[in-house]
Amino acid sequence: MEWVTGLYKDLHQHPELSGAEEWTAIRIALELRRFPDWEVTPKIGGHGVTAVLRNGEGPTVLFRADFDGLPVAENTGVDYASTHSQLDSTGQRVPTMHACGHDAHTASALGALSIIDATRDRWQGTVVFLFQPAEEASIGAHGMVTDGLRSIIPRPDVCLGQHVVPGLAGQVLSAPGPVLTSSTTLEITLFGRGAHASMPHRAVDPVVLAASVVMKLQTVVSRELTPGKFAVVTVASVEAGKANNVIPDSARLTLSCRFYEESMRSRALDAIKRIVRSEAAAAGCEREPEFKFLGRLDATDNDESVFSVVRPHFDSYFGEDSLDMEPWTASEDFSVIPRAFGAPYLFWTVGITPRRQWNRAEKAGRLDIDVPTNHNPGFLPDLSTLPVTSKAAAVAVLGCLGHQWPDAPETWSTDTGAASGVDAAAVRRAKVETSPAN
Structure with missing residues (x-):
């Protein structure tokens, strides 16, 4: 899934502040043109975008990804680091950075969408991908709802979302009950x-x-x-x-x-x-x-019934890298979306810190010092986690659609691989990249 990495780097170099994500929204919409069977609606609540694929009778599953950046000067040293700046709400020009991983959320969501698109002969129902602006300002989800979201997309039976966090790269963490404050x-x-x-x-x-x-x-x-x-x-x-x-x-x-x-x-x-x-x-x-x-x-309070559906699929696919999520002290506006529809939901996290870096810092008792957190100028997802976040989203969506996830990635249908960027070899490589040896 090299195209997901390329997309991620492009998004990472062009972060935009909450409410001013015009370029990012256009970039998402252009990427969605590669999937002609999806109904795409832009400019919801400002720069929000939705994509809907109707594939026969069955449940409706929504997956949400946010895409705004932060007024932070990046200090990661990578060749795709942001040098972008933008006027903030006071009219002051400030440096901008994807310091919370929303670029990874967006690229991974599009990667998951490509998997869903390529495997449509194996599931029935409706899938909604919702790309949300202005999460950092805590107004993006509400803005999409008040701008008529409920009349634009079909009512979801379940809503899903994820967030990248400091932690061993490739670990997928989930839990029922309150997980965000x-x-x-x-x-x-x-x-x-x-x-x-x-x-x-x-x-x-x-x-x-x-x-x-x-x-x-x-x-x-x-x-x-x-x-x-x-x-x-x-x-x-x-x-x-x-x-x-x-x-x-x-x-x-x-x-x-x-x-x-x-x-x-x-x-x-x-x-x-x-x-x-x-x-x-x-x-x-x-x-x-x-x-x-x-x-x-409001607090993000995961529904037990959704967790009981998704977690076995995580365990089956990710094995020992599917772990329990500890409650996180941060907050999110993700739950505004399912609450608007009265739908149950599940929100999980994925670790993005290179394993050697994490293990070295943990051994030295320097996790708080040597592992940058979200919103830190040095926060940077390890590239090997991008296939993991894409597959975690796809696994959860397909699990909720009633799809029994294949044991081996070689069994995925790849008839539309040329159009969607999905092929079994790329999936195999992604699996190797996230092995514990990293």
Whole structure:
């Protein structure tokens, strides 16, 4: 499946920010032209794209892939590294990078689509591939739904998705139940009283107040919430002042909060508001702080019934590389799609770190240092994992269609291989590349 690698490198070199993925959406649509039997609909919720193949009576299975990048300057050293830049939402030109693997998600989804297309004589039903923009801004899935997605594609019986993560390359990890946290983004504005920097006694300094608030918020998880219940309250940004001789009259904090349970979210937000108001009162602020909710995502809670269908296929095909997924502390808007249709879903992860690098770092106790995480300038999927992510998606889709996955890749139908890029030899090579010897 060398064409998937070529596509991935092209996408990797041209990352685009959330809501501004015009080139990427066009690139996806052009790739889909190679599959003339698929109904392609572009420009859903901005730059969203769907592709539908109807192949007789049977279940409808949806697979989703996201494709936006991040405002990160890449530092991977590969010859296909991004040197791209783009205007952000404030009009500032910033470097862009696929620092979360969405380029791999997209290329792999198209690889899986080619497998589904080539094996259509072995399954019946309808398959939907959904390519989603603006995941990093947490608005892409909702934007596609509000732009009429439910009237554009057939209602799915099940929805599927995956994400690449740091971990041994080629390992496919899945689990039922909560696997990704809910996310709440909160902006807090503190109102002090401005003055000359040489006259702090005439001011109510919002910078000092912000510092007090940041420190006090560190007690929310440790002292307000039940021990053993997962919660994260991160102060992601603090902004105040623009001149060295001015005490500003306000400060702004942005919080990122993550939870698995709604009860923990409610208790944490109550504590945050109480602490902020109390600190402002203690500082002598005359105006109440303002709280603005910038976004919320529900937890990703995998359906047991979908897991019970897909996991045996993962175990059968990937063997010892099919493992249990530990709950991840990040959040995703993937579940917005199945919730819009009332459909059950499964979301899994695939490890992308070269095995030698991972094993060496693990042995030295330096995983956090030597293995870049998502959103890090050095984050880069090992190329050998691209066939794995393509096949994981195809295995899951075909499993949900009621297709019994062949034991050997040589048994795949390759009649349309020239058009789809799928052939048994390429699949065999991909299998060897992801062996434990890597």
